[in-house]
Amino acid sequence: MAVVRYIAGRLAFLIPQIIGIVLVSFLLIKAVPGDPATLMLGPMATPQTIAELRAQLGLDKPLPVQFLIYVDKLAHGNLGTSWQTTRPVLDDLRVRFPATLELVTYGMLLALVIGIPLGVASALGKRGPLAKLGGFYGLVAGALPDFWLALILIYIFYSLLGWVASPIGRIDVTVTTPHMITGFYTVDSLLTGNWEAFRSSVHHLILPVLTLGLVNAGPILKMTQATMERTLEADFSLYGRLCGLPEKLVIRRAFRNALPSVITIVSVLYGFLIGGAVLIEIVFSWGGAGQYAVQGVLNSDFNPVLGFVIFSALFSLVVYLIVDLIYLAIDPRIRR
Amino acid sequence: MNDPGSGRLTRRSVIKGAVATGAAGIVAGTAPPASAATEPSHTLVIAAPATPQSLDHEYDVSLGTIDAVGALYDNLLEYAKIPDPDAPEARREDIGVHSDKPYNLNLVGKLAEKWEVSSDGTVGRFTLRQGVKSNWGNEFTAEDVKWTWDRKLNLHGLGPFQTGVLNIFHEDQIKVDGRYAVSFHLPKPNPLLLKQMVNLSNPVYDQAKCKQETVDNDWAHKFLENNSAGFGPYEVAQLVRGQQAVYKGRADYYRGKPSMDTVIFKEVPTSATRLSLLQGGSVDIAQFLQPLEYVTLKRARGVAIDAVRASYAVWIELNAKMKPFDNVQVRQAMNYALPREETLKTVFQGLADKQTGCIPAIYPDFADQFWQYDTDLAKAKALLDEAGFKNGFKSTLSYNAGDPVQEPLAILYQTSLRKIGVDIVLNKVPAATFYDFVTKREQPMIFYRDSPWVPDPGYSTKLYFHSKSYVDYSNYVNPEVDALITAGLETIDATKRKEIYTRVQEIIMGEAPWGFIAWPRYVLARRANLKGFTYYTSNNLRFQDFSRGA
Amino acid sequence: MTEAMPGEPRSLVTRASIRQGNPGSVGRASAASEGPAVIEVRDLEVAYYVYGAEPTRALRNVSVRLRPGEILGLVGESGAGKTTLARAIMRVVPPPGRIERGEIFFMGTDLGAMGDAELGRLRGRDLAMIVANPRGELNPLLRIGPQIATIAEVHLGVSRKRGLEMALDMLRAVAIPDPERRLRAYPHELSGGMAQRIVIAMALICSPRFVISDDATSGLDVTVQAQVLDLLRKLVREQNTSMLYITRDIGVAANFCDRVDIIYKGEIVEDAPTEAFFSGPAHPYGNLLFAAFSHDAELRRRWMGSAPSPEGDAAEAPCLYADRCVKRQARCLAEHPALRERAAGRLVRCHFPVER
């Protein structure tokens, strides 16, 4: 019951927040110089033609009216149309958002696989070589520009060694894309038994996922290490040792107590990466949602930007909600 | 007609590439060679910066669109083809002045079998080919031509320009003279009448189908955005924007089914990616690579490039309404300070020619004798001193973030100008803003890249240098030039026209409204066994030209 | 170290079956009150290192000895080194503290010579500790039952089910109401007194030979404290466990302990059987504590006044109590007093002990 109330509270808070986000993005994007009508018609267009198109797009109306029209459409689930793709933004995002999610999800998983063990190890090792490695890695990973690391990885693993597929999109051009079910190529190809597509999409995921994983393992490592150091020195850990519990058990319990913080940083990173992985998307021509939004900003294509912002805000909120539910499961103190 | 396509390139597609600014660092020669096919495939795969945004040319001029229009629709006429002097395997339109041919043009009938222009140049009569079917099975008649031009007059897209240059303002100027005869009636003599029938912008629609698909008096606009209704060699099989377009060759095409019966037009936004796909043999053609990328292809096996002289030009608009470019001497000095040779070598990697005139050098009546601006900093400095800018001046040069060539050009120019005391700030703007800047004409200096589609000096100069043209982005005003251009557009006599436009070019070159830079070549990067590339002044590919060799 | 003696009936829980699984554990001597010391601390010195200053000596030459079944009260003010001693005996001095010198014997075995694994087997099973602030010492994310049971599982090798049964028995033994429900409770759902009993249950579930209670009852309400103390005494007596009872409250020590050690600034200053101590402390500091406890106006006047004005630097005096001592004399500022036997079983560290 508490859970339901909690979620309801969250959702009630959601709507004003989304309106706030949409308002900010709307004003911001509208402030970007550049007129979609001019762009759509090209340099040949006469001023009269442009004016007609502007009227047709509703661009001649005052800003507040334009905003209200947008919100009204939004309320009906209409995110508008992108003039660049000439398709409804919702349709575009249905394809592109999963592309970003797939990339980011595997990237986060890899970051977890690297970051948590190293973080635990360096919290335990204290002054040992592993701790040194962990400390070094944690800082270096945070210092690398991800797009630059991606370039280096491409140069080494694709150009020099030729071990991975060309860093182009999510799947080989010659391979038919799997029928869309979840939007994750890896999952969809497995579900449809399309082995060729599966192999190809995995190959294409390797480098971008490696980049995201290597870079984002840093903060996870640091958070794991810091929290583990704290929980290992917490009274209950000391008491556990006083009670003669085996070190392994003490560590396991300390880790469990460190989990909420680790989950927090993971959720924050996850939400951040939806928009933050855009540089990686660009480097690998990923065709994801972040790339779509950045192009929108640079091309006065308002609707994709707004659509993306709404999608990612919703996504972040869903992630935070899930995280809170996990807290609820882990930490009995919140349950009351 | 200027080349909206090149504009489009910079606008949407290259933006993507340039957002990535050459993102993926794919390095040459690592992809496996093309799978050895046992028999030549009849599928043509093209890696393009962008899929067509819309298939309706009235409202769209994107790169993918013009390639599609060339395949889906046919015109009344075309130029005869000749071998290209620069690329042994390529062909090009014969756009020269031929005093031995009717109307001085080497034309070939397409949807029109016979054509004649009245001696005063005001009436053009066309006898249409019979038995031609559209992709919907409707027979081609004069009604189709009439509907096509009526549509231009009724929609306010790009059509008004095409009708405007011919002085066509009313539907009754296009007359159906029989099932297979149509005539155009112009108030004044017009040398462009036949050339406009070749122009890619004026393809013929299947009016029967279009009328069926018309909703809300939109002249089938909604329908034509995603479908075709024409008499060309291909029809649309699939169009997924942002991914690919697939065209199928028509078996009932009146000139016979094209050799390439399936064309897959893939969107691959980054040029590096297109390059690697071509090298790997995954595609037959990689469109619009960067100069350095073409150079790497010269060494690659199984791949060939054809670099032909084209109608493109890259220049800097020197805004004649803004200080100090309202001063002719300053504009001349700016031209003397342009490091053209270095630019051609480093930025264009030799794949461009020095822009020594204000209309494409390949066009008839081009005059190169007025060129005087070979780089000479001393002369530039002297001109500035004379103009009263002894201490130089400060200005801003805007360039398009979406065009990878413009930034290095700008940097080279900036370095050169610094030597004569001119300090320019480089203003990189996103493509959207860039086009805003260009059309608003409020920037002192801005790059531009364009091409006039119709190979005619009158058409070209009217676009860029007539004070009433809205493509006169440098705000150039010279009443004498205006008068001459207009006069030339009403003159049929070839010798007289040549005189007029030689004078126009002389004035313009002297007054230097542009910073003349380069004529980039049209470069096709293709698999070596792909034959038949033909260059058109509209700078588009026509898939029907291609066939696969051994 | 003697061999384990299976089936020794000293436990609340039946031990016969339990012990068999654990042959390596430290055995016990017989339950006689006299015999070898259960714990013997010799000349223990612990220092804390603080950067930018001399290391602070938290314990100076501390020697303590506990016989089987004995309850020793260790009394001193905050910061006197009580907890440090407790942790040192358990050999868990937290950094930056360090055992500089001295030995600790458990049943004649030097704990300092043991490896971590061996120590780990001793802790919780033979050496147990009851801590103060028990809610902080319990893992907030785990239910009470498993937390208690794990200790039995680890040390006695019993199954989880058996462990939980033992935990339930222990909860009954420490008189927790509704023990079945408490097993499923989380630490934050318990009151302070209840949590304190849980910690006692955890400490005693393996029937250790030696228990340290580190100020464990000071946070409780007075009534609860009394209950808990009674319970503790009962359990300890039943199991014949020795106990080091650390407290700031000399009154509790008077009621609860067999013997009292007074610690001041890391030094044991007085060691006496409880009755003897309370009939008259020998050390001025012992007297001060006693005076504060006794509420006797005359005693308070005598011992709680301020020290005479300093002659020389009293703060740095060899006798650590000199700066506060109302009976200070010149010798106190010149010579460090040794811990000397005043009478049978009574040790005092003072040049001028209070005679009676």
Added chain:
Amino acid sequence: MRPLPLTSPGGPTAPAGRRTPGAKVKFATRYFLRLLRTHPSYAAGYVIVTVVVLVAIAAPVIAPYSPITADPSVYLQGPSLAHPFGTDNTGMDVLSRVIYAPRIDLAIAVIGTAISAIIGTLLGAWVGYFQGTPGIRNIASGTTMRAADVLQAFPVFVFAIALVAVFGQSIDSVIFAIAFVNIPIYLRLMRSQVLSIRRMRYVEAAFVSGMPDRFIIRDHIVPNAIGPVLAQLSVNIGWSILLTAGLSFVGAGVRAPTPEWGAMIATGFPNVMTGQWWPSVFPGLALAVTVYGFALIGTSIEFMADPRRRRTLAAAQVSA
């Protein structure tokens, strides 16, 4: 019976005597040096940042070429004696540009971070102090927090690009964008600090004694809450350098040919593809090393601000 409330004037864990302000500085310096000795990597952080700053200051003296002069005769040449880091696609010397770049990168990052820290901290102090007190100020602080939520829910990168697109490509725009996206970080940090400090006795005492709010904030709240903010600063500067580079990478950063690491990586990108790796790789390395330096300094500040860690340093002295 009740426990005797005794306090020991000089217990074992009490600090070793009182110190005069001068001695305090001396002690802090000694402690700091000690920290660097025991943690050589922290020292490396200070060395890196110092070197980068010095290089930036001395750039005109040490750079072999002008960083903004194109020389088409030597374009895209590999590393050589004349051009140790090679030249880029317009023939500019990569080494000289790498040397000049921190002038821009550091300026943007430091100014941007400083602005956000000042605004964010002040707002955070204000919000934290007034939150929960009845009246308009509570509503205002609540609104501020919701506004911060909105800003933070925004994808940072898209937001920054949009800001730069709106205000045009200039250093000011980049600074503005960086300051803007960082404000919520400091706002939250400061607010949480203030919320806990507000409950402290000395603040309550000051309040009860009728001290005006602004004095309480100035004298009690801010000084006591500022520690974590300082630790955040250094890390944030590094992060801002990365963001600047990222913005330049998508073409929303500084103007060409201004030497800036991110822009250099971006313009060098297509060349890596055709085999000329040097215009991209060297600025990337310089960027990574600099950010690493700031991260190390951040960690060392965190260390110094954390009493628990300070103690382990003392323990390290034992084992050292």
